[in-house]
Structure formats: C-alpha cells, structure tokens
Amino acid sequence: MGMTFAEKILAKYAHEKKVVPGQIVTIKPDHLLMHDNAAPIVSKIQPELKEYGIYKRDLPIIVLDHVIPAAAEKNALQHKQIREFVKTHKVKYFFDVGYGVCHQIVVEKGLALPGTVLLGSDSHTCSYGAVGAFSSGIDRTEAAALLLTGETWLKVPQSIRITLKGTLQRAVTAKDVILSIIGKVSASGADYCSVEFHGDISQFSVDERFTIANMGVEMGAKNAFFPVDAVTAKYLTLIGISKSNYTPVNPDADATYEKELTFDLSKIPPVVAVPHGVDKVKPVKEVEGLEIQQCLLGTCTNGRLSDFRIAAKILKGKSVHPNVRLLILPASRQVYLDGLQEGLMNIFLQAGGIILPPGCGPCLGAHQGVLAPGERCLSTSNRNFKGRMGCVEAEIYLASPATVAASALTGKITDPRKGVQK
Amino acid sequence: MKVWKYGENINTDMLFPGKYTYTCSTAEEIKPHLLEDLDSSFAKNVHEGDLIFAGKNFGCGSSREQPVLGLKAVGIAAVVAGSFARIFYRSSINQGLLLIECPEAVAAYTQGDTVAFNVENGTITVGATTFSFPKLPKEILAIRDAGGLLPYTREKLKKRKK
Secondary structure, eight states, rough: BBBBBHHHHHHHHHHHHHHTOOEEEEEEEEEEOOOOTTHHHHHHHHHHHHHHHOOOOOOOEEEEOOTTTSSHHHHHHHHOOOOOOHHHHHSSSSEEETTTTTTHHHHHHHOOTTTOEEEESSGGGHHHHHHHOOOEEEEEEHHHHHHHOEEEEOOOOOOOEEEEESOOTTTTOOHHHHHHHHHHOOOOOOOOOOOEEEEEEGOOOOOHHHHHTTTTTGGGGEEEEEOHHHHHHHHHTTTTOOOGOOOOOOTTTOOOOOOEEEEGGOOOOEEEOOTTTTEEEEEEEHHHBBBSSSEEEEHHHHHHHHHHHHHHHHHHHHHHHTTTTEEOSSBBBHHHHHHTTTTTTHHHHHTTTTOSSSGGGGGGGGSSOOOOOOEEEEEESSSOOTTTTTTTTOOOEEEHHHHHHHHHHHHHHOOOTTOOOO | OOOOEEOOBBHHHHOGGGGGGOOOOSSHHHHGTTTTTTTHHHHHHOOTTOEEEOOOTTTTOOOOOOOHHHHHHOOOOEEEOBBBHHHHHHHHHHHOEEEEEEEHHHHHOOOTTTTEETTTTTTEETTTEEEEOOOOOOHHHHHHTTTSHHHHHHHHHHHOOO
16 A cells, blocks of 8 residues: 655655554654744753754754844844854854745745655745645744754644646636635645645646645645646756755555545636635635725735736736735745846836835734724735734735735725736 | 633634734733733633633644743643644643643533543543543653653753763
8 A cells, every 4th residue: 555745755754664644753854944933942942052052053944034124122132143043053044134935935945855854833834845845834842842852753644635627717826726725625624634736736836836835734734745746846957956956755646545635727716715714715706896905915825926927917007096005025035036127026116016025024913014903905825814914803805916916906806807818 | 610612713813913923922921912812801811720612723823832831821721622723732732731632522511511621531521421532642641741842852862962
C-alpha cells in the first residue's frame, strides 16, 4: 500500500520506512519561520539561549512584516530586539522591514523547496505546499523550543485528496477556487488533515497555487500540497534554483485518503466569503450592489504580480469610486519592483489607489487601514473574522483581485465578468 | 464553578483580538482582553475553576498563544469542545491548558448541569451521563507531566549536555 504526501515526507524525516495516520513522529524541520513574534519567542528562553545558543544558524528564518514600519514604540523596540538577537546568534536568514510578507519571502528566496519540511509560528505557513514542501503552523512556545533543540513532534495526519477538473471561466481566479472549496468543505472540514490538490493543476502558476495553499488553514488543514511538476520546476529555475538542488516527494498512486473530493472548475463563478466566516461563501451575484468603503488588494494571499496584472487590467485609465479607499499591499519588495517596471503601480496610483509598504498591513487590524464601525471592506486577504481589521462593528468580505478591482470602481460589490477580458 | 457556553468556530480573533498581538504578551496584559469581541462579560466575571464549553473547531484562525496563556492564567479548568483547531490544540499542550475533545458532552450540556471530569480515565460527566474522550498519547503526556513544553525542553537540553 502506498503513502500520501504527508505520510511519505514524514516517514522520510522520521527515518522510518512507513508511517500511518495517528502515529507520532519526531522530526527536524529544515527551517523555522518567525516574524515580528521572534521578539516574544526569544524572550521566553533568554537563559537557555545564553547557555546553549540556537540549534543551527541556518534553521531560523526571520522576516519583519507584521507591524512595519513600526506603528508604536513597543513594535519598534521588538524589532530592535530581534535585530540584536540576529546579530548575537548570527542568524543566516534575516529579512528586515521592507522585504515583504514572510510567506512570500520564504518562497521567493528559495527557502521552501520541494520535499523539504518547514514549521513556522504563523498559521499561513501552510503556503509552501505551493512548491511541494510540507509546511505547517505552530505557536510561539514551540518555536522557542525548536530554536533550542531543532526538533519537535508531529502527528501523521489523515489526507484529503482534492481533484480539480476542467478550466476556469473568464474572470474567475484561483481565489474563487479556494473560497469555493472552503465553502463546501467548511472551516473545520479539513481539521488536522493534509490536503492535496491534484487533477488539471498545470493551468495554475506557482503564484496561483500559493493563493490556494495559503488558505488551506482556513478549512483547518495541517498543510496543503501541490505535486511537483514542470510548473514548479520552471518557477524554481526562474528564481535561480536548479533541479539538482531538491528532491521532490510526491504521493504514491495507490495511497489511501480519508476523503476524496472533485471540483469542476468550469462551474465556479466569482465568489465572496461574507462576514464573519471564511466558509460563508456565496456567488458574487447574490451580494452584488452592497456598498463598500475600503478595498484591500494584495497580502500574502493575493499580492503577487499575476494578481496585480488582473487588477490593473480592470483599473487602467479609470478612477476608484469617491466613496472607496483602495489599498494596494504588495506581498514583497520584488513584487513592488516588478509592478513598477510593468507600469502596474502607475495604473493603481492614477486610479486613486494608496500603495502600502510590503508587509501584513491592515490584514490583522494592527495599523494602516483600520476600519470604522459600520464600514464594509472588500479584501483579497484570507480572513474575514469579526474584528479582524481592528473594528468589531465593521464587515469584511473576501474576494479575488478581479472582484475587488471591479468593485473599487463602482463602490459596490460587483461581478468582475462584466468588465474584464481574461 | 461556572460553565461559559459558546458556539462553533470560535476563532482566535474572538478569543483575543489581533490588534493587541504585538503589544500584549504577559498574562497580566492579556487578561483584560480575553474573549473581548465574543463576550465582553467574560474577562470581568471569569473565576478560577470555570469551564468553557463550545462547538467544533475551537481556536481556529491564527497562531496566537495569548488566549491559551490567558485562559490558563485566569484558571479555566478545561475547555470542552466538539473539536479543536490544531495550532490551538498544540499550544494548549505546550502551556498546560486542559482541552477535552468530546462533542457528545457538549451536546448533552444544558445550563445548570453539574460537570465533572477525570483526565486519567478520560471521562467527563455532564448531569447524570458520563462520556469518554480520547486520552493523550504518551509522547504528549511527557510534555504535560514536565509542566509544559519549555520545562520539558529544559530537561531535554540538560540531558543532552550530560
């Protein structure tokens, strides 16, 4: 009997021939991701760090992204403490304020490779399945322990196999695909599970796979995974990583899955997740006309070049509705630069958009675009929980870059199929 | 002992608002904001030994250990839920907050019922009915018995040094 991706890679890292769901294994991940929370993480283990040091200087990846540039003295102090920690312990992979959102940086800098394992003190660590890595979120305390010992336990998860069939309609994107899947599976439908995407996936670029894998946690998944194929290899070559640098792990054809689901891509319309749950998914048509005051285009879910291209096509030569603030949040400095080079940022600015520094920005409600009571935001981010953007009496709707761009122009939630040519 | 009863998909933003995540990290800073956007009476009225009953997928959302630290600090004896989101589940093991996964017990509970549980036997009694819940594997019990993940890690490091 064959093994799923999660079984195969965890067996490899546990040095076992075979593992089964439910089994507890001890593994040493290739990398441990931290962001602004590195400050509270290292503050937990000051005496131990002094006595033992960190496990390996190339284990941690630290990216300052959550509240950047610092919104208050407390944030600034944490950033400073992190820089000191990085210096003292010679942390190899440190990306200071301005590089971008941690998940984008991990993939863009080639730190997540096919067949590797990464753990991170952030729930969207599951994103790296886009390039065939096993990656999962942990908490701060576990990150602290990992910094010292380099190892932790994992329970081998059950696996869910999702087959994507057919091709997407015009103006329907990867975001609509993952929102539709979550709407069907529910916010808890993949709890503790490894979710694999198969079928007609060659139509999805790594950017689009990233959008899908990023939201795996919104259905409770431990990790999300795309098999490594020519699309993955092409992307990795582009960022300077040749095939000799990695060994893909792909699931066996005769692996056993807890659940198998098939989605017909041609039947997916543009959708939104309505307040206050990511699994409250409806076709855009059903909420069309709802007035919005803020649009957020970007984040680690949809802040890459391909997302901006879709939005720019819609916004080119037009003006954002006077009642709407359009916030543009590039996932990284590289995306920002590429967007400038292609003239996309000009289009956004000319349309009346506000470009934010590459980071998490308003997504978690700490600063830069906090909502007022009674306001409604249409966002390409990954969570619409109550209070998420800093105000408990505001509403967040999640949608694709196409839907957000089309709606920014009208000031109301709008079906993007009306304007856009794919 | 009071039972605080909530629904399904209680996410980390409801348990502890995201806007405070980079300004509050100690128990004293966390306590006043616990469940702020879910139940504004909780932080003021919670007492040591109280229980939380909730539906499935408790703790979904972010990697956020403030609610775990906070619930432990105010003395929540256990969170009983239909199921838990995995990062919250791991975090609770790491901090020594007791989680009981038992959808039957949650369904059986009505206001005023007495609740008692026995971790060693893996049983919880609601009113007159006793239900069983899955016990933790031995690898995880070792972390709990050490007093949480950091004390467990300290022991491990000391042994390695020898």
